[in-house]
Amino acid sequence: MRKKKQKRWTSAAARRLLGLAGNPPTVEKAAEVVATRLLEGVRCPPTDLEALRPRLNVSEYEPIDGLPISGELRKDGDGFKIVYSASLQPGRRRFTIAHELAHAVFETTGPNCPRYGNELERICNMLASELLMPRRILVEHVGSSIHPGRIYDLARVFETSLMATALRCHQVFGISIFQVENACLVWGYGAIRHQRDIEVHIHESEAAITQAMEGIPGETAVYLNGRDHVCSWASARGKRRALFVLQPRSSMQQEVKGLVAATSRLIIS
DSSP states (O other): OOOOOOOOOOSHHHHHHHHHTTOOSSHHHHHHHHHHHHTTTOOTTTTOHHHHTGGGTEEEEEEETTOSSSEEEEEETTEEEEEEETTOOHHHHHHHHHHHHHHHHHHTTOTTOOOOOHHHHHHHHHHHHHHHSOHHHHHHHHTTOOOHHHHHHHHHHHTOOHHHHHHHHHHHHOOEEEEEETTEEEEEESSOOSHHHHHHHSTTHHHHHHHHHTTOOEEEEEEETTEEEEEEEEEOTTSSEEEEEEEESSOHHHHHHHHHHHHHTOOOO
């Protein structure tokens, strides 16, 4: 899989996380190390969020009607509590709680811990993904290939939203995943992010989209970035909505085995 250019992290939040993890080479690896430590002995999937509360001195998860934000970590005596909007769908609620647990992680790192900033929020999203869909466990559940039906299955197994599951699979496996509704792109991660991308990259895109909107699963060949790819799709039952997965034709099984070997070498300091 094509390697991504490493982002340069410059915030105090990134430095704090790296130090907490024993200074691994990347912030991404630091998030994996910290989440793996926190999840030791916790049931997953789906991640038992209740089991994580006492580990981070969080007293409760409290739904609040009319909360104008998704969620928030609040002081509660000597510890904290997490409040979240009562209107959130289950998958979004779990991600919000996991995100606020990530803020609680920073509160364990000593005085003057970072509480604001764009990089902090991105790191908390990263930690939330690692808590809800740990890399090693996700790789084990994927098997030898990823197809749209598997993405739906993973969302059910990990009790995460379809978008969050798709983004996590994109991050871990480097594949492109996108959703089309009424023949228009709704969202996408990877090579397909705009409607024009479908027209340029997906061979016989009109026929593929028509099939998908009619609820007929299928696949087509795609040549992208100098490599042969397979684009497969599956429709949501009873809706003119379909999920597409675009991945290299080369052996996915070998790449997954490589990921399994890499995650098994993770050393918790």
